[in-house]
Amino acid sequence: MLSHKLVERVSKAMKNQTFKLYYQPIGTTQRKDNKPKKIVMNEILLRMIEFPSGLSPAEFIPVAENHGYMRAIDDWVIEETFRQICKDGKFKYSINLSSISVNDSALLKHIAKLSKKYSVDPTKICFEITETAAIANLHTAKRTIDGLKSMDFTVALDDFGGGYQKIEYIELLKPDYLKIVGTIVKDMAVDPSKVNVVKSLKLLADAFNIKTIAEYVENDYIWDILEELGIDYVQGFAIDHPKPLEDLLGVH
Numbered sequence: 001m002l003s004h005k006l007v008e009r010v011s012k013a014m015k016n017q018t019f020k021l022y023y024q025p026i027g028t029t030q031r032k033d034n035k036p037k038k039i040v041m042n043e044i045l046l047r048m049i050e051f052p053s054g055l056s057p058a059e060f061i062p063v064a065e066n067h068g069y070m071r072a073i074d075d076w077v078i079e080e081t082f083r084q085i086c087k088d089g090k091f092k093y094s095i096n097l098s099s100i101s102v103n104d105s106a107l108l109k110h111i112a113k114l115s116k117k118y119s120v121d122p123t124k125i126c127f128e129i130t131e132t133a134a135i136a137n138l139h140t141a142k143r144t145i146d147g148l149k150s151m152d153f154t155v156a157l158d159d160f161g162g163g164y165q166k167i168e169y170i171e172l173l174k175p176d177y178l179k180i181v182g183t184i185v186k187d188m189a190v191d192p193s194k195v196n197v198v199k200s201l202k203l204l205a206d207a208f209n210i211k212t213i214a215e216y217v218e219n220d221y222i223w224d225i226l227e228e229l230g231i232d233y234v235q236g237f238a239i240d241h242p243k244p245l246e247d248l249l250g251v252h
Contacts, residue, residue: 006055006059006060006063007063007067009048009055009060010048010055010060010063010064010067010069011067011069013048013060014069014072014073017076018048018049019046019047019048019049019073019076019077019080020046020047020048020049020244021044021045021046021047021077021080021081021084021244021245021246022044022045022046022047022242022243022244022245023042023043023044023045023093023242023243023244023245023248024042024043024045024235024240024241024242024243025039025041025042025043025235025239025240026039026040026041026042026043026094026213026233026234026235026239027039027040027233027234027235027239028040028232028233028234029214029223029226029227029230029231029232029233029234030227031223031227034220035239036234036239039091040092040233041091041092041093041094041126041233042091042092042093042094042245042248043093043094043096043128043235044077044081044093044094044095044096044245045057045242046073046077047242048060061098065098065100070098070100070101071098071100071101071104073098074097074098074100074101075101075110077095077096078095078110078111078114079114079118081093081095081245082114082115082117082118082120083118084245084246084249085120085124085249086118086119086120087249088249089121089124091124091248092123092124092125092126093124093125093126094125094126094127094128094156095125095126095127095128096127096128096158097127097128097129097133097144098133099130099132099133099136099137102129102133102134102137102140102141102144103137103140103144107144108144108147108148108151111148111151111153112151115151122151122152122153123152123153123154125153125154126153126154126155126156126176126177127148127153127154127155127156128155128156128157128158128179129141129144129145129155129156129157129158129175130157130158130159131157131158131159131160131161131162131181132159132162134157134169134173135169138169138172138173141173142172142173145173145174145175149174149176154176154177155173155175155176155177156175156176156177156178156179156213157170157173157175157177157178157179158179159179159181159182160178160179160180160181160201161180161181161184161197161198161201162181162183162184167204167207170204170205170208170210171208174208175210176210176211177210177211177212177213177233178201178204178205178210178211178212178213179212179213179214179215179235180198180201180212180213180214180215180231181215182215182216182236183216184197184198185198185214185215185216185217185222185226185236186216186218186222188222188225189219189221189222195225195229198214198225198226198229198231199229202229202230202231211232211233212231212232212233213231213232213233213234213235214226214231214233214234214235214236215235215236216235216236217234217235217236217237217238217239218236218237218238219238220238222236222238223238
């Protein structure tokens with residue numbers, strides 16, 4: 001599909017609000033009856049819903065970033081998440097922030113305003129920032145992370161382990177969670193060297209008292225390795241597939 005057609009579809013989705021929130025659970029690595037003993041958090045995922053078919057995030061997110069829609073999309077996701085979960089005291093939720101939003105000085109005031117509007121418990125919300133975005137704008141990312149944590153939100157450094165990680169970055173940013181990049185986790189099934197990479201990332205996280213989350217856990221074999229390595233939490237198809245958030249909450 002031509003780029004201008006993609007832009008047109010994303011623009012139309014923004015205008016008509018044809019987006020929908022999905023969730024994917026994050027659970028303890030320890031399990032019972034082949035399920036996590038406890039679901040500790042649900043990651044909020046964005047889907048574009050339109051006829052005849054939607055676009056995957058891999059298709060529409062780059063378009064949104066390149067054509068100035070991403071900040072508005074982030075605002076919609078945050079507000080819609082807060083609106084839907086405001087009556088739920090059971091689960092914690094994680095919300096992804098784009099690099100554009102992380103670098104926007106108005107973000108923190110906007111989140112504080114929405115949190116007050118929907119009476120959201122900040123301890124029930126974790127904001128995810130990719131390692132790439134954080135390192136590219138280190139001091140801005142620190143300001144944003146510090147601001148979020150001062151309001152009692154938690155922060156995860158997402159896609160961690162893709163090549164940028166340094167001890168000084170972790171020490172400066174002080175995230176609550178490190179989400180190990182999914183490609184490394186998935187490759188453990190065929191490349192034993194990746195097991196050592198995950199092990200080293202776990203040791204780094206432990207040194208700073210940071211919890212680890214492994215993404216792309218797609219089978220029991222990978223899950224077994226992660227449990228042996230002592231990874232704290234897991235996420236992926238072996239745990240559960242993404243589902244509409246409204247199905248979890250009964251909110252429409």
